Amino acid sequence: MITADRMAAVDENAEHLGVPRKQLMESSGNAIARRVREMVSPGARVCIVAGRGNNGGDAFVAARFLDEYDVSVLLLGRAETIGTDIARENWDALRRAEYDATEVKDSGAFELPDCDLVIDAMLGTGVTGALREPAATVARAINDADAAVLAVDVPSGVNADSGEAEGVAVEADAVVTFHDMKPGLADHDGDVTVADIGIPAAAERFVGPGDLRSVRGDVGGRVFVIGGGPFTGAPALAAQSALRAGADLSFVAAPNTVAGEIQGYAEDLIVQPYDGDRLTPEQVDGLVETAESYDDTVIIGPGLGNADETIDAATDFLESFEGRAVVDADALPAIPGLDTDATLVCTPNRKELAEMDGPDADDLREVTDEIETLADDIGHVVLAKGATDVISDGDRTRVVRTGNTGMKVGGTGDLLAGIVAGLFGTTDAFDAACVGSFVNGRAGDLLYDERYEGLLASDMLETIPAAMWGEDDA
Ligand SMILES: NC(=O)C1=CN([C@@H]2O[C@H](COP(=O)(O)OP(=O)(O)OC[C@H]3O[C@@H](n4cnc5c(N)ncnc54)[C@H](O)[C@@H]3O)[C@@H](O)[C@H]2O)[C@H](O)CC1
Ligand SMILES: [K+]
Numbered sequence: 001m002i003t004a005d006r007m008a009a010v011d012e013n014a015e016h017l018g019v020p021r022k023q024l025m026e027s028s029g030n031a032i033a034r035r036v037r038e039m040v041s042p043g044a045r046v047c048i049v050a051g052r053g054n055n056g057g058d059a060f061v062a063a064r065f066l067d068e069y070d071v072s073v074l075l076l077g078r079a080e081t082i083g084t085d086i087a088r089e090n091w092d093a094l095r096r097a098e099y100d101a102t103e104v105k106d107s108g109a110f111e112l113p114d115c116d117l118v119i120d121a122m123l124g125t126g127v128t129g130a131l132r133e134p135a136a137t138v139a140r141a142i143n144d145a146d147a148a149v150l151a152v153d154v155p156s157g158v159n160a161d162s163g164e165a166e167g168v169a170v171e172a173d174a175v176v177t178f179h180d181m182k183p184g185l186a187d188h189d190g191d192v193t194v195a196d197i198g199i200p201a202a203a204e205r206f207v208g209p210g211d212l213r214s215v216r217g218d219v220g221g222r223v224f225v226i227g228g229g230p231f232t233g234a235p236a237l238a239a240q241s242a243l244r245a246g247a248d249l250s251f252v253a254a255p256n257t258v259a260g261e262i263q264g265y266a267e268d269l270i271v272q273p274y275d276g277d278r279l280t281p282e283q284v285d286g287l288v289e290t291a292e293s294y295d296d297t298v299i300i301g302p303g304l305g306n307a308d309e310t311i312d313a314a315t316d317f318l319e320s321f322e323g324r325a326v327v328d329a330d331a332l333p334a335i336p337g338l339d340t341d342a343t344l345v346c347t348p349n350r351k352e353l354a355e356m357d358g359p360d361a362d363d364l365r366e367v368t369d370e371i372e373t374l375a376d377d378i379g380h381v382v383l384a385k386g387a388t389d390v391i392s393d394g395d396r397t398r399v400v401r402t403g404n405t406g407m408k409v410g411g412t413g414d415l416l417a418g419i420v421a422g423l424f425g426t427t428d429a430f431d432a433a434c435v436g437s438f439v440n441g442r443a444g445d446l447l448y449d450e451r452y453e454g455l456l457a458s459d460m461l462e463t464i465p466a467a468m469w470g471e472d473d474a
Contacts, residue, residue: 001181007182008125011210014199019198019200021054025057027178029090036150039150039173040148043069044115045113045116045117046070047074048072048121049138050122051076052082053082053087054084054086055154056082056087057087058121058178060093063101064099074110074113079095110141112141120149120155120170124154125154130157131156131167149173149174150175153175153176159184173191174191175192176193177192178194205399206400211434216435216468218426219422220426221296221297221422221425221426222295222297223421225252225421226253226304226314227252227300227301229255229258229303234303235252237418238414238415239262241417243268243422244422251269253283254271255277255278260273279310280313284320288320288321297324297425299417301327301328302414304330306330319339324429326345327346329352332346343429344380347385347416349386357377368390371384373394383420388403402438403441404448416437419436419464442467443460443463443466444460447459
């Protein structure tokens with residue numbers, strides 16, 4: 001099953017891998033033609049009713065594969081209003097090749113020609129709301145016709161995710177949907193064919209620009225770092241990178257022995273000192289109350305140190321907290337056997353992954369199944385960091401290939417925790433982890449040509465925004 005948003009992301013990832021949308025459209029059109037041949041015999045009259053988006057574009061392609069049929073193509077609107085280049089180019093090709101392709105400029109005068117098969121290519125996953133005119137009138141005409149009806153991707157008017165239709169929708173005898181089943185078609189009472197259109201599995205396996213685009217438009221919220229004690233750089237890097245990834249405010253709760261030093265790194269941070277020189281169970285209730293009262297995304301771990309009472313405090317915090325948290329570094333020993341209502345993203349490095357009873361391997365791509373099993377066992381997202389990062393929620397598992405050897409330098413994991421937390425306020429745990437890892441690696445890649453193996457985590461604070469919002473297609 002794949003939702004419309006995920007389909008759009010996978011589409012863009014395929015383009016990034018070198019399989020452009022026009023090629024996908026060609027495959028979609030070919031798949032439609034194959035289904036037509038199963039439904040009607042050569043010589044049959046086939047009427048294509050096309051909208052002005054890529055749904056229509058698919059059917060313009062199909063027309064070229066149906067020369068043994070009597071095909072007419074009706075475009076609902078003027079050709080110059082076709083919404084995408086790839087659909088327009090396919091329309092123009094039909095016109096130049098003298099196919100029977102006409103524009104329906106006056107929708108009031110729409111007459112569905114007598115035919116044996118109607119191809120419904122008005123709208124697919126691009127539908128918003130109830131069908132507007134002329135699509136609504138045309139949908140009724142299609143439903144009233146004697147002809148069989150084949151819908152392209154989704155019957156026009158039906159929401160691909162919910163299966164609902166806010167107004168009239170085409171009643172299709174058959175549907176050809178692309179790449180993967182759509183949730184809204186699961187209960188469709190006609191037959192549904194899922195057509196492979198040549199999208200490489202890598203477009204879903206590897207996190208890509210399509211995933212980033214689907215997340216970066218909606219960022220914000222507050223991040224609350226519970227870190228510091230023996231160390232001060234880690235919480236400061238994590239708190240700053242959260243801001244660089246779009247968080248509005250970034251707080252650091254730290255022992256008063258180091259709070260001033262952490263504040264000294266950046267005036268952008270709001271450092272809240274607590275008594276003592278390390279995190280202890282006495283602070284937990286106050287920290288839980290603060291984090292929950294502001295609906296903060298918590299990062300717990302950077303620079304906490306490994307004193308027994310600090311691990312106890314991290315465990316107490318995570319058992320009590322019911323919000324969203326990135327669990328990194330010194331807080332990870334609290335994870336095995338943890339019983340919590342919180343939603344967590346755990347970000348272990350190689351050593352920490354092994355200590356969590358996860359696999360120990362140089363190349364995490366060889367142990368993705370074990371990482372998936374670990375995520376399933378602990379019931380939270382695991383972002384396993386390595387030369388290649390592997391993210392799993394126990395059901396879905398994806399791989400991030402951005403990043404470079406220069407990022408072995410200390411602190412890049414703190415940045416990653418911050419970026420994930422910066423996204424976690426407005427997107428779900430799995431996507432925040434996937435895109436956070438992709439952006440962190442990209443931030444390092446944007447630096448490598450200048451800083452090589454000498455790049456610093458603090459340098460990467462400068463390139464995180466470009467990694468998030470820049471249009472670099474590297
Ligand atoms: N994702 C893929 O891998 C592929 C998808 N293909 C096909 O592309 C469509 C989605 O195309 P898109 O251009 O995004 O949108 P649509 O063509 O579905 O519709 C947009 C079109 O419809 C108008 N519109 C929107 N809402 C309404 C409404 N309520 N009433 C009337 N008109 C409406 C809007 O103005 C646009 O003009 C997908 O379904 C596939 O068929 C690729 O070709 C193959 C790969
Ligand atoms: K359709």
